[in-house]
Amino acid sequence: MLTIDYGRIENWRGLRVLDLGCGKGRHSFEAMKRGAHVVALDLDQKSLREVAAMGAAIKEEGGAAVEAALQSVRADALALPFASQSFDVVIASEVLEHIPKDTAAMNEIARVLAPGGTVVVSVPRRWPEKVCWMLSEEYHAGDGGHVRIYSVNELRTKLGTAGLRELYRHHAHALHAPYWWLKCALDRNGNSNGNSPGGGSWPTRAYHGLLVWDMTHRMSPLQPLERVLNPVMGKSLVVYARKEAATK
Numbered sequence: 001m002l003t004i005d006y007g008r009i010e011n012w013r014g015l016r017v018l019d020l021g022c023g024k025g026r027h028s029f030e031a032m033k034r035g036a037h038v039v040a041l042d043l044d045q046k047s048l049r050e051v052a053a054m055g056a057a058i059k060e061e062g063g064a065a066v067e068a069a070l071q072s073v074r075a076d077a078l079a080l081p082f083a084s085q086s087f088d089v090v091i092a093s094e095v096l097e098h099i100p101k102d103t104a105a106m107n108e109i110a111r112v113l114a115p116g117g118t119v120v121v122s123v124p125r126r127w128p129e130k131v132c133w134m135l136s137e138e139y140h141a142g143d144g145g146h147v148r149i150y151s152v153n154e155l156r157t158k159l160g161t162a163g164l165r166e167l168y169r170h171h172a173h174a175l176h177a178p179y180w181w182l183k184c185a186l187d188r189n190g191n192s193n194g195n196s197p198g199g200g201s202w203p204t205r206a207y208h209g210l211l212v213w214d215m216t217h218r219m220s221p222l223q224p225l226e227r228v229l230n231p232v233m234g235k236s237l238v239v240y241a242r243k244e245a246a247t248k
Contacts, residue, residue: 001215002030003093003172003236004120012036014067015088018112020077020105021095025051028070029058035065036089040072041080048072077105085114093122094236096155097146106162115245119164122238123150128177136184155239164241171234175214175226179207180235 004027006012013035019028022040024047032038032055040051055070075081077092078101090109096102109119124132129149132139140146156166187200214222 001173002026003122004091004238005170006030006034008120008168008240009089009118012089013065016086016114017089017091018080018082018087020080020090020092020109021098022051022072023047023094025054027091027093029055031089031091032058032064032068032070035068037068038070039082039087040070041075041077042072043074043076045074048074078108080108080112082112084111086112088114088117090117090119092119094124096121097123097148097150098144100147102148103158103161106158106164110162110164110243113164113243115243117243118167119159119241119243120238121155121159121241122172122236123155125171125234125237126151128180128233128235131177132180132184135181139180139184150237152237155237159239159241163244165244166239166241168240170238171230171236172238173226173235174229174233175211175222177233177235179204179211182207 009015012031015031015036017028017031017036017038019025019031019038019040022028022042025040028038028040028051038055040048040055042048042051049072052070052072055072058064059068059070073081077095077099090113092105092109096105099105113119124146126149129146133149138145152169159166182204183200186204210222214220
């Protein structure tokens with residue numbers, strides 16, 4: 001399940017890409033398949049081991065361009081262990097809403113991004129996220145939960161202050177919004193945190209099964225439906241921005 005639109009960047013071959021908060025590596029793998037040199041960064045060592053193993057398997061099976069590479073690194077978004085201007089693209093998908101000092105993280109992103117480079121940030125969309133917060137305290141107050149709800153203007157302003165100028169934005173994953181509403185409403189005694197999909201009550205499990213079926217069937221009729229619904233109720237806000245040349 002990809003949140004960002006890779007077509008927004010014309011040629012990934014040879015690009016230096018940082019996947020900040022890579023999780024299970026979905027965006028890292030796609031960038032690598034397109035020929036990028038990827039650094040998958042996260043705090044979770046177990047996830048990083050899995051990402052490294054899967055990246056090696058993709059490369060061994062010929063699923064990525066010859067020049068592609070993937071490296072996994074454990075580090076904090078507030079203190080990235082890279083020299084300034086190290087990357088052409090930085091991806092930060094569903095990460096900033098977890099970080100109390102988000103402006104510091106954006107400054108670090110701008111620091112390691114080369115002038116003219118692109119950052120792609122996705123965060124939960126404001127109104128679907130507000131529904132989750134109203135339905136479940138655990139969703140945003142639990143360990144690793146969401147610490148803020150972004151508006152478009154807030155995200156744009158904070159990125160701009162870091163020297164990252166918005167180019168384009170869209171919404172994604174409309175069909176995932178009802179899943180999280182169900183999970184927050186019906187699974188209050190379970191873990192409704194945004195990092196833990198699956199499980200819970202039977203309506204939640206049934207809807208999750210439908211989403212998995214949709215993601216694994218290329219001709220699913222739900223995919224064109226989601227594209228129609230994304231502008232209205234897409235769960236994620238995705239912003240593409242460029243680093244201004246004057247940013248240090």
